[in-house]
Amino acid sequence: MERTQDSSLSLKESLYVTGNESTALHTVDIWQPKNGIKSNGIWLVFIHGGAWRDPLTDSKSFQPAVSDLWNSDSAKSIAGFASINYRLSPYPNKVEAPSSPDDPSRNVCYPAHLSDVEKALLYLEAHYQIANRYVLIGHSAGATMAMELQTCSLPNPLAVLGIAGIYDFDGLLEAHHHPTYKEFMENAFPDRSTWKKAAPCTNLSLDNLYERAKLVIISYSDDDELIEVGQAKSMLERIKAGPAPQGRVHVVKATGHHDEMWEGDGHVLAGVIRESLELIQNDI
Ligand SMILES: N[C@@H](CC(=O)c1ccccc1NC=O)C(=O)O
Secondary structure, eight states, rough: EEEETTTTEEEEEEEEEEEGGGGGGGGEEHHHHHOOOOOOOOOEEEOOOSSSTTTTTGGGGGGGHHHHHHHGGGGGGGEEHHHHOOOOOTTTTOOOOOOOTOTTOOOTTHHHHHHHHHHHHHHOOOHHTTTSEEEEEEETHHHHHHHBBBBBTTOSSEEEEEOOOOOOOOHHHHHHHHHHHHHHHHHOOOOOHHHHHHSSOOOOSSOOOGGGGEEEEEEEEETTTTOHHHHHHHHHHHHHHHHOOOOGGEEEEEOOEEEEEEEGGOOHHHHHHHHHHHHHHOOO
């Protein structure tokens, strides 16, 4: 499906899984300049949050930041934007949009969300050759997935940017006693024996995709009311304990509440991305 939003950008919603396995959430939104392709420009690839279950937080959460970035000086270095939808875990008590047990797009658990993101990255590589020129950006559960991805055959990112991510699962439940946290974590990761491997802070693999990036950037807001600052601190320690040279790891501060980072006019998310692009450009 083709749509227009900014006059000089075209938006296409592509299916990255086809055939019997395809569901309504196997889509990736792709924004590209109408006036010609920048063959060596940067791709910004976004993975949304929403606790692996909220259908109201989807690929469209990147749209305000896309508009902001496209209308700024950063546009000259950008070849395209992509925002990935992936199957969700059940959420039958979501009042506005309860999941039904026979909806194949809303009844999965780990690692299905992650394998969808992998497929979307492979689709983007096959169609747009994003390897070595894309910034992988995740917010909240999307940042968890950005840091969970393993290299396998995935395209190497230029940088990985995790914003307000959940990286230490046990730490999250220790810090928050509201039943929602246990509910969404157990929904997405019902088998506790997978937690050590699934949580980026406790996974000791050397094959993390972020290890192949030139820069790893951790972003958080002191005013995030849903995710404690300790999550970002623990992830920074984890990255610094890995084989990555320390100079590759950066902190870019965000501002505002958890969802204010992408909501509204998207200027917080766009600002964090802009600062990250500057770090990348200074590094090249
Ligand atoms: N809106 C979500 C909650 C949510 O997104 C969330 C809540 C607490 C901590 C992190 C969250 N999201 C991470 O992706 C829900 O309705 O379950």
